[in-house]
Amino acid sequence: LYEESIRIPMIYRWPGGLSPREVDTQVTSLVDVMPTALSLAAVDIPESVQGTDVSEVVLGVKQATGENAAFIETTTAQVGMRTLTHLYGVKKAMESDRTTTVIDDRFMFFDLVRDPLQTNNLAASSDSDPTASSLRERLLEWDRETKWL
Numbered sequence: 001l002y003e004e005s006i007r008i009p010m011i012y013r014w015p016g017g018l019s020p021r022e023v024d025t026q027v028t029s030l031v032d033v034m035p036t037a038l039s040l041a042a043v044d045i046p047e048s049v050q051g052t053d054v055s056e057v058v059l060g061v062k063q064a065t066g067e068n069a070a071f072i073e074t075t076t077a078q079v080g081m082r083t084l085t086h087l088y089g090v091k092k093a094m095e096s097d098r099t100t101t102v103i104d105d106r107f108m109f110f111d112l113v114r115d116p117l118q119t120n121n122l123a124a125s126s127d128s129d130p131t132a133s134s135l136r137e138r139l140l141e142w143d144r145e146t147k148w149l
Contacts, residue, residue: 001080001089001108002118006072012058014040025063025085028054029070071142078107083140085113088135090143102143105136 010028012018017040028036038045040054052066058135070081072089077100080089091104109123109132126132 001072001074001076001087003087003112003116005080006080012036012040017056018051019060021060023063025084026053026054026057026065027068027070027082029072069138071139071146077141079143080108081135081142083135086111086135087118088132088139090136090139092143100136102140105140109135117120 010032029051031049031052035049035051035053036055036058037044037072038059039053045053054065057065069081069083072078072082074080077092077094078089079092080087087107087108087110090102091107092100093103094100106123106126108121109126109129110117110118110120111122120134122129126136130148
């Protein structure tokens with residue numbers, strides 16, 4: 001759940017359809033590609049799609065849309081939520097039946113504005129931090145709703 005492994009530029013290219021531009025106000029992930037591409041092609045997005053349509057951001061209509069966050073799962077049973085300014089992570093244990101259990105719901109919390117290199121894990125002192133509490137609650141909710149594959 002470190003920036004070096006999760007912060008990867010998203011590039012959309014559509015000659016004649018998109019003007020070249022750089023956006024640093026929207027957090028996206030691969031699950032956002034399908035709904036965005038469908039929207040740009042004027043095709044209905046199925047209700048079952050988990051990603052966010054960021055076509056208005058890609059087109060320059062908006063600076064950000066949706067939850068403006070990405071959820072991350074690692075092969076080492078860590079899950080995290082990355083926003084523009086923070087990263088929150090929990091650690092899980094994988095059971096033999098491929099179910100998981102949260103074993104540390106305050107595994108990591110970084111303020112990426114003040115600490116872009118993630119050298120100061122604020123998780124131990126984050127109990128009274130409203131941002132940490134909000135991210136923790138949202139991440140645990142997402143984790144309960146999302147099956148481990």
